[in-house]
Structure formats: C-alpha cells, structure tokens
Amino acid sequence: MTSEPGAGRIVLAGTPIGNAEDAPPRLAHLLRTADVVAAEDTRRLRRLCAALGVEPAGRVTSYHEHNEAGRSEDLVAAAAAGATVLLVTDAGMPSVSDPGFRVVAAAVEAGVRVSAAPGPSAVLAALAVSGLPTDRFCFEGFPPRRAGERAKALAALAGERRTMVFFEAPHRLPETLTAMAEAFGGDRPAAVCRELTKTHEEVRRGGLAELAAWTAGLARIGEVTLVVAGAVPVAADPADAVEEVLARVAAGERLKDAVAHVAASAGVPRRALYDAALVARR
Structure with a gap:
C-alpha cells in the first residue's frame, strides 16, 4: 500500500554539522511550512532556527533515542491524517547513527510517504577530505564501548577492503585508535576528522599507531569522524x-x-x- 499524491508525508531533513551557513534553502522552507517538526533536541532546533532566521509554523515536538519507540506511532498517525511531518536531528541526516529509522520503518509499514531533503553529512565530508579511496566505502557507526566487544568487532573488519568510516566520542578516541592499530596494523592509513565545517576544523592523516600517539595528549573536545583505509588484498600463491x-x-x-x-x-x-x-x- 502506498500513499496518494497530496497526502501527508514524513520528510527527513539534513541539518548543518557545524556551520549553519551550510543549511540548504529547502530546510528553511520546510521549517516554515511543516505541520509538525520533530527534533532530536528542541533547544538546538530553536538555535538553528534563530541562525536561519525562521520560525516554525507547526507544532514542535521532541524525538530522540529515549522516546522514539512511542513517538513514532504519533508522527506516522499525523502524516497519515494529511500532515507534513519534518524530522531533524542535532546534526546531519536523521537515521544515520541518529533517531529516524523507527519512524521510517513505521511509515513504510503504514503506507505513508517518506521523502528526504538532503543536507550536510559528516560521513561524506570526512570521506571526501580523508585522502583515502572513495570508490567503495562502508559506514560502521560507533565502535562498541567495551574493550572486549570493540576488539571483537574490529577483528571482524580486519579483512574489509572498502574504506571504513566510523564515528567516535572524543574521550574514547585514543583507546579506539589503539585498538584499531592492533586489529588492522599500526601502519594502516587513516584520517581523524574533527570539528568539520567549524572554525577549528582539523584533519590529521597518518598510520593508526601514529594517530593513536598523537591523540594521547589531545584535548577531548570536538565531534570526531574516523576514516580508515581498507585492507590491501594479499596475492595468493x-x-x-x-x-x-x-x-x-x-x-x-x-x-x-x-x-x-x-x-x-x-x-x-x-x-x-x-x-x-x-x-x-x-
């Protein structure tokens, strides 16, 4: 079952990952016209709206990892009744390591139209500036927090030939890079991308062991995206x-x-x- 033209819809909109000037004009239009705006953090939404000079005309509600299971049903019901429901996160694209997947799955199940308003992406931005191969890549999200689980997950990726993109919290960056060096080899090329599009943007490239040593004395601030080269295939005899x-x-x-x-x-x-x-x- 699919929705009829002109019926309600869910719109996933990308938001700036740092610099508000990166917001596409369509985002401002959607904020002004949507019947419902579901935001990961309503306070950050208000700051974004102020930076864009817009005022949401519709109802603003929260939608985050702690309430998405219950809130998804309400949002889909609103769209099914004819409303345009705009879904935004704090930065980047909804459902990519952020809330959004559940409401999309529920909307698809209910036959409600889902569309996207593309915008900034930390994954693509980091990949583009990393200097590593971009023809084939995979997104692995956040590595497990526990050391044992992280080591197991990385060991399973040791033979992955595609360039890999990860997110990581600043305070876990040194231990994650050290674990990656152990799993992939200290010489495996990588790039640490911090504060992308912001004033203090920094991209550091090198081997995993070198980057792990560099981050040991680094201030634990800034959003971090890691890009790691894929494994080089070993020629068989x-x-x-x-x-x-x-x-x-x-x-x-x-x-x-x-x-x-x-x-x-x-x-x-x-x-x-x-x-x-x-x-x-x-």
Missing part, C-alpha cells in the same frame, strides 16, 4: 591451491573445470594454477 585442484580431479572432475573453480574462489590466476597443477601431477 597458486601453489597453495594445487592440492584442492588435485582432490577435485581425483573425485572425477575435469582438470580444466577444477582449475576454473578453485582459481575463482582462491583469487589466483587461472593459467598459473593450471600450470602448477600439471607440474604436480607429473
């Missing part, structure tokens, strides 16, 4: 895959077919593996 090829041949598979299958799964050149298998059979 065709000789290591010959045994599997010979086992398949012994089981009745044609040598050519066995080589094709094993080469694809092991990531080795097919011709080199075929030649190695011929030598092993002699």
